Amino acid sequence: MPIIPQPVARGYPLVGRWTRMCPAFDILNEMVVMFKDSWRVSIKDVLPEGETYRLLKPKKVRNVATCITFHDVIHPVPQQNTQTVKFRNAKWACPNQAVTPHTLHRLVLDIMGEKLTDFESSRQLVQSVHDALVGMYF
Secondary structure (H helix, E strand, O other): OEEOOOOOOOOOOOOOOOOEEEEEEEOOOOEEEEEEEEEEEOOOOOOOHHHHHHHHHHHOOOOOOOEEEEEEEOOOOHHHOOOHHHHOOOOOOOOOOOOOOEEEEEEEEOOOOOOOOOOOOHHHHHHHHHHHHHHHHO
């Protein structure tokens, strides 16, 4: 169970995943972890991000963090779920815009990265990009 800091209000665009990340403290393992909160596309064939991490773990994919836990936040009050998809065919809605339903998804990773401005050298930055590419493509 992580302890998460108070949220910081920011302006976000009307569409997108609204991804928010912050450090959190894992009480059970006594370590700093990364808490991620985003709206994922709710389509049957699209896996939640946490599930993707779970599938990568036994394959021993290099340079991929371990997902400690993940879940979708399903609100009992329907008004707190995304509503945009219900209005995609309304007369006042923009035509030809693909709108998909979204579900709030949260996950906790076992590593907390650094800000891109906090690298000690350009070599460290390039090595980080290299490691990310290795994790994605190899």
